[in-house]
């Protein structure tokens with residue numbers, strides 16, 4: 246197996262934190278997004294979507310989504326459990342992972358990619374040019390606010406995002422909170438339950454991965 250990775254990007258960090266929690270090492274192939282290596286013909290042949298991470302299996306299968314990569318690795322290395330211990334816990338982990346992805350990480354990406362000069366004509370990933378739409382910066386901010394309010398309610402009722410134990414959904418939330426900082430959103434400042442959770446999640450040694 247090998248993992249196509251870029252150490253500065255949030256999505257590959259989800260896989261790196263997951264690997265660190267499992268105590269696993271996988272050979273890494275760096276893909277420098279700052280130099281647009283993800284848009285080279287060589288990399289597009291590996292992932293036509295032009296994104297990292299990609300986990301390439303020994304038989305040549307390529308997994309291009311964090312969730313698929315991490316769930317696959319959990320099958321190979323079940324302990325420690327990061328998708329729960331029962332059908333119910335796994336369903337809740339997947340549910341919250343989806344909420345974090347679609348309402349949180351996507352909102353932060355919407356704000357950043359439509360704001361930062363580094364994403365000019367590249368507001369969406371992939372090889373096709375995509376112009377920035379300034380109004381989407383504000384919409385991304387509004388979506389993030391609603392998302393973090395929802396998370397605050399959840400973490401007021403529950404120690405971790407999907408229940409009593411740390412799961413893949415917490416890894417995604419940790420990465421999303423840090424990514425929100427790229428557009429100067431610090432959601433813990435006004436949300437005490439999220440602040441307590443962030444203190445615990447970010448002090449795990451694996452958070453530095």
Ligand SMILES: N[C@@H](CCC(=O)N[C@@H](CS)C(=O)NCC(=O)O)C(=O)O
Pocket residue numbers: 254255256257278283295296297298309310311312369370371
């Ligand atoms: N849905 C994918 C998203 C992957 C993704 O968007 N990765 C970003 C880095 S955080 C990327 O490769 N962007 C390339 C680009 O913007 O051209 C996943 O879950 O892994």
